[in-house]
Amino acid sequence: MERTADCQSPKMSTILADRQRRKSREYRVSNRSCYKNLDAIAPTKDTPKYQSINQGGGMQMKRLFAVAFVLFSSFFGGAAFAQAPEAQVESGHLRGIVENGVLVFRNIPFAAPPIGPLRWRAPQAALAWEGVRAAEAYGPACPQPDRTDGGGGGRASVQSEDCLQLNIWAPEGARDLPVMLWIHGGAHQIGSAVFPIYDGGALAKQGLVVVTANYRLGPLGYFAHPALTKEAGPEDPLGNYGFLDQIAALEWVQRNITAFGGDKSNVTLFGESAGGASSIYLMASTKTKGLFHRAIIQSGGGLQQPTRLAFQEQQGLLLAQAAGLSAEASAGELRALTTQALLDSQGPLRGAGFGPFVDGRAVTEAPWRAFADGRAQNVPLMLGWNDHEASVLLALGVTGDAANALGGERNQELRSLYGDISQEEFARRALGDAFFGTPAVWMAQAQAKQAPTYLYHFTYILERRRGSVPGASHGSEIPFIFQTWDKLLGANLSALANIGAVLSEQDRQFSTMISSCWASFAKTGAPSCAGGPEWQAYDPKTDQLMLFAPDSAVRAVPNRPQYDLMVDWFFKTAR
Structure with missing residues (x-):
């Protein structure tokens, strides 16, 4: 025909x-x-x-x-017999796809492309389109250094500054279902919502609408420069554009998620690493009231002291000079730089802190202050950390010698609390506790005063890898929660080549259990883990948490003396 x-x-x-x-x-x-x-x-x-x-x-x-x-x-x-799902959002009509009984819509713009004159500006409203927009395939990742090792959850082989899109998974016939919005990790410099590790299909099958969103990264997301500060109006941000993208995604969900069967009054924010840290900033912000109703922080830290505008402006000057511009470069000259020039110039500055900072407008204070004063969002919270968090610190260039500075003048006392272990093992455990364990325990204590809070410690290792790795590394809980190990194995990422081609039955059962913990928390604000132990809200008096392990159980918070010492040291030195 x-x-x-x-x-x-x-x-x-x-x-x-x-x-x-x-x-x-x-x-x-x-x-x-x-x-x-x-x-x-x-x-x-x-x-x-x-x-x-x-x-x-x-x-x-x-x-x-x-x-x-x-x-x-x-x-x-045959398409007529497997009807493609469609949805109407504020910018136009979408046609998605059905995958394994789940409706999927990908590459949905939630803001205008932040390109040209919109580079280094607050996200603007998404542009409308005519006709039906195909939403079957992922869009690009936000610009970042290309990696071949699977760091950050995958490889960003397709990149563009026009990257402010989100992806949605929903069960067929969804109506008024709880919503989960995921913020990916990657040190605020790598990663993307398009990586297969974050496929929301398995979570959606548990009766949820799942959203994953991109946000600007590195020098495009957290850049400051005197020229940009000079041109900014009184209401314009002075940086933290990636953070503002996350807020824009939450606002888009409030306006549009009903079109996919989601309940805008029941949104759970969750993220890992930089995504967890972003969730902490979002909980502490006065700009996010009513945008989410529960939060999950996976290895998000929380007691680190953010840098200030003056420091970030100096970083911006160094980057611009590395790109060939003078110290007097104008905002127009900065925006004329190519994407690749910015990424190439990032080079040695990569570990120096392109992430949220106190600019006085988008971010007004260190987020721990809001938690300490009881001003953080009063929402149920689940949070925790993994056994071998130092894996990510070492990957970012932090050396084992850094552990010798922990605790300040009480470093030797701290060292003795870990017992008779090697310097290498002390560094592994102490750095992980300082950056992730201690902040999680402290935040649980602070948030438990105003909302139900659930604390966990993740130590589970794939059965085939036990004995060959020092512990559950940073981010290793993610594919268990999303139940995406099979997708990762199929992606042929070199960093995952040694995990074996087949998961054991115990691995799969554990994944089902922990995924149900996350899903039930999103539904009710209280985790109920299928086949797992009963998980009670954190109480400082009993000081217990959920231990995720081959024999998951409720246990006392580990290393309490070490945490107390580190918290005392932090608040004595906090600015």
Whole structure:
């Protein structure tokens, strides 16, 4: 069947999407110009073919229907029988895809492309489009250094500054379901919502609408420069554009998630590493009131002291000079730099702190102050850390010698609390505790005063890897929660090549259990772990947490003396 040149594809999408209208003869007749041979398939009583059918009897009718079926199937490739889901959002109409019984919409713009004059500005409203926007495939990752080792959860092989999109998974027939919005990790410099490790299909099957969102990274997301500060108006941000992107994604969810069957009054914010840290900043912000109703912080730290605007401006000057600009470069000259020039110039500054900082506008204080004073968002909180968090610190260039500075003048006392272990093991454990364990325990104590709080410690290692790795590394809980180990294995990422091609039955059962903890918390604000122990809210008096391990159980907080020493040291030196 041949289509005529003036027949538009949006009309055909309507035929696919609207079965009732497709059954209507009036509709088929009104659209008969779309096919040169329509009379042979849907004849009207005025056509010779119709008259011939009625004169030729039932056998001719059967042959005609058989031919029509073959032509219809060959034209649509069977698509009409696996109806593509569609949704209407504020910017236009979307057509998604069905994957394993889950409705999926990808590459949905939640803000205008932050390019040209919009680079280093607050996110603007997404541009409207005409017709139906295909939402089957992922969009690009935000610009970042290319990695081949799977760091940050995958490889950003396709990148663009036009990256402010999100992805949505929802069960078929979803209506008023709890929503989970994921913020990916990657030190605020790498990572993307498009990586297969963050596929939300398995979580959606548990009765959730899952959203993953990109945000600007590195020098495009957390850049400051005197020239940009000078041109900024009184209401304009002076940096933290990636942080503002996260707020824009939350705001978009409030305005649009009902189109996908989500309940905008039941949104859980969750993230890991930089995503967990971002969640802490979002909980501490006065700009996010009512945008989410629960939060999960996975290895997010929380007691680190953010840098200030003056420091970030100096970083910006160094980067601009590395890109060939003078110290007096204008904002226009900065925006004229190519994306690649910015990434190349980042080089040695990469570990120096392109992340949230106190600019006095988007971020006004260190977030721990809001938690300490009881001013953080009063929402149920789940948080925790992994056994071998030092893995990420070492990858970022932190050396084991840094452990010798922990605790200040009490370093030797701290060292003795860990017992008779090697310097290497002391560094591994103490650095992980200082940057992740201690902040998680302290934040649990602070948040428990105003909302139900659930604390965990993750030590589970794939059964085939036990004995070959020092512990559960930074981020290793993610594929268990998303149940995406199979997708990672299929992605052929070199960093994961040694995990074995097959998970054990225990691994799969553990993944089902811990994933249900996250899903139930999003639904009710209290985790209920299928097949796992009962997880009570954190109480400073009993000081217990959920230990995720091969034999998961409720246990006392480990290393309490070490944490107390580190907290005391932190608050004596905090600015």
